[in-house]
Amino acid sequence: MKVLVFAEQRDGKLKKASLEAMSVGRDLADATGGSAAAVVLGQGVAGLAEALGKAGAEKVFVGDDALFAQYSNDAYGLAVGKAAQVFGAEALLFSATAMGKDLAPKVTARLGIGLLSDVTGIVTEGGVLFRRPIYAGKAFATLAPQSGKPFGLTLRPNVFPVKDSPKAGEVVSLDHGVVPGDIKAVVEKIVTAQGELLDVAEANVIVSGGRGMKGPENYKILEDLAREMGGAVGASRAAVDAGWISHSHQVGQTGKVVSPGLYIACGISGAIQHLAGMSSSKVIVAINKDPEAPIFKVATYGIVGDLFEVVPLFTQAVKAMKAGA
């Protein structure tokens, strides 16, 4: 199978999720007796080909143009579609990031092929099968592509490992054919949330607060812990609907579905729609006053207690451990 991976960069830096996708692409190509390539778009991005080669790309199609300096699904959609045609891609891989989720359907619709979203598992023995969560992880569906038909996938970040699998990473300049008039929806600027920690969708540690936080002013203690651990602050729907924190932090079926290495739930009872969004986290810590709270059923470790007492002590203990290490 000829596998083409869209490699996402922002500010000239490759996303880790793109290297994960490249590693999946390499495995898929090897398992089916094919080849793997990447396509990267931006301005001054040819240097990124080396890292993609290291993760398994035989070829890297590079679209290096001022037209790609800012992401737009119009320009990127055309260029990735072009790369897929030039390479003869049979599988087209994206990361399920904000950019990947916006771009992938533009490309697959252009090519007239199907797209499977948010894949978390791949089986390659006895035919290729893909596994993906539905209902925010309440269930998992396993699906097979129709034989002989090209398809697209988006892959959930933080699920697949980055593997070293050095290949040539030969740079091929992409004759993309995109002209300025193709860009109909123009990104004017990006406003970065000020002084914020990582986004919950990208973080490997999430410190999340629910109704037990009692008010917006108390999120600071979660921020302190998240900062100490290099993580993000999350929230339950109850906290978001109460107006204590913005929706971009919400974890659950109507927020973000996350699978970090460590999820710390503070004052979150564990409504089913929240559990669906976080119960595939590797390690879960629950801190809650109510010993009967459903969150304890999915917790790896639980402390029954007042989060306002526990969380500051937790932050101190992590700090002390780091100082001692």
Place this chain on the structure above:
Amino acid sequence: MNVLVCVKHVPDTETRVKVAADGLHLDLGEANWVVNPYDEYAVEQGLQLKEKLGGEVTVITVGGDDATKSLRQALAMGADKAVLCSDPAFEDADPWSTARILAAAAAKLPCDLILSGKHGVGGDNQQVGSLLGQLMGIPVVTVVTGMDLEGTSLMLKREIEGGTEVVKASLPCVISCQKGLNEPRYPSLKGIMAAKKKEITAWKAADLGLDPATLAPSFQLKKMELPPPRPAGKILSGEIPDQVKELVKLLHDEAKAI
């Protein structure tokens, strides 16, 4: 200003799921079916534009007869017309088929703007709005949390990791709506009564000029499973400061999480 709003009829987020006897589908039990929560933001946005600029709001869905419940809900909120695309050939429609059905219907419903929810809860694909825009050859802006319209020129805010993109576009286009865009209204009693009298147009594959053979899913379902139960956890005990010390030690030594 005529707005077309795509909605989906979905089980609400409190629904508990089981694997059905065929091992391929889900048994949703007595699930309460509702308008997809994100689509409510799309309906509300359409209604606000109509109130400001005049014109009509049409809601459309692809689904079974039961999906009329969600169409009635949108009509009760204030939408003017509703279209149900329903056909046995649409039953297994995946996002790519759904988008082609909607594109065929949209061609018969001239409008200035198409709105949808960010994604449909359940399927969790987050594809249809984008596929539809691409099929219709008009711009698509997804995950929108802010919208200003001046004439035919739009300034939109869309959510990305750790920030917001400000995007300029013009009508006609497709916009997928995210929580934060507005506060959806509740239908008034008057609205609910009026909705009962509004007609729902039903279109089948033939009405849309679609060949059922072309609507087969792009991927074949092989298995449905529930996630494995998590192993029983450890509830710590003792004085709180000691519990915290033990927790950090466990996270470091046993779970290797920090």
